[in-house]
Amino acid sequence: MSDVPVRYVSEEDLTDRVPVSVVWEITLACDLACQHCGSRAGRRRRDELTTAEALDLIEQMAELGTREVALIGGEAYLRKDWIQLIEAVRANGMECGIQTGGRNLSDEKVAKAAAAGLQGVGVSIDGLREVHDEIRGVPGSFDRALEALRRVSAHGIVASVNTQINRRSMPQLREIMDVIIEAGATNWQLALTVAMGNAADHPELLLQPWELLELMPLLAELAEDGRKRGLFLQPANNIGYFGPHEAAIRNVLDEELHWIGCTAGDGVMGIEADGTIKSCPGLPSPYAGGSVRDRSLRDIWENADPLAFTRRRTVDDLWGYCRTCYYAEVCMAGCTWTAHALFGRPGNNPMCHYRALEMDRQGLRERLVKIKDATGLPFDHGEFEIVVEPVPEAPPPPRRIPDRILVNG
């Protein structure tokens, strides 16, 4: 049996366009109120798939060669048939995990999910108690999330943590790592908070590009430390790109692994609770390829133009700094979701370590300034512009106060 996780997307998978990983929002209902939520989850969608439609969709995923299904929300366990969906995913030969805020993931729920064959649970922890509770919008949610993590681990399910990196959580990453290792986590997925949905209303949360100069060495350090302590750090697709720490932070299987560009629509598929098919779960409506209520999943996956942007994109489609970057041909401007949320179109992504280093070498930095608000709908975004400015001079060191003052006489 191979040690390679099923979610690993091989070159052959990409060439053949196998949707290896499907991230499926099974409901938009949620019991938290997160400041960064891209889908602005809370109430369920009026037209979410019925159980029969969802079960049929699972069979269609298996026919396309999907190997792993991640059930997300909203909050996945708020859908009444979530256990039945886990059973169906497993019965169709695919691995199944859920992502959760963990607020009401009781021991009974975990036991039922484990019995249904659930293999992995990712619990969101976005800071230490005060920061997490504030970001998640519910007092006590940090403690509930940690309890959920411990329960998952106790039931023998792979316990993972997802953490949003933003201005509130970044200073706490090292302490968060200690807490989640103690609670039994073995995987830690980190993602930059993207300016979509609720996060677009909170620009003060978002990292500025130059802050990657501090973040990336920290992540490399945490990745190495985590490995020694049994925690594998997994950078999401919006963390990168290249620079001196690329090998260290992406070193899960092989130190020669590096970012190869967005694989949305080639190896990854996103599904909304109403059956809308996208190439990546975070992308907004222009990227919707159609609904499984109107067309088969295979037809959408193979033929829908909005899902084809990754394989059709060329360097000529890039703009701004990314167009002339040394890595342009490989990178293709990093995460499409991140770029689109900032500028309303892909192809230029300032949230890049190599780019920040090159700017810094010239004494410059890029600052993102919001110029347009989001409309308030799920997966919406505002608009930002890039201001290139000189790196401010470091403040002078504080004046040294002498230990004792010598007084003549």
Next chain:
Amino acid sequence: MAEKGRVGQGLRLCRSCRQFVLPGESLCRFCGGDLDALEAEHSARQVTLRRAVDALKEALLGRPH
């Protein structure tokens, strides 16, 4: 399926500064290192390391190597 997916070009890891460079490069654009020479040194170190690990395993199992 007629249309194939995109497979990103593989880059070369500089064994000195650990930055990735385009496959056609002979010198690292970041540290100036000779990429072929560095790769050869790295491969030799890996062979030595593997031999040492094998010897250690044999010793721990009480077998001569």
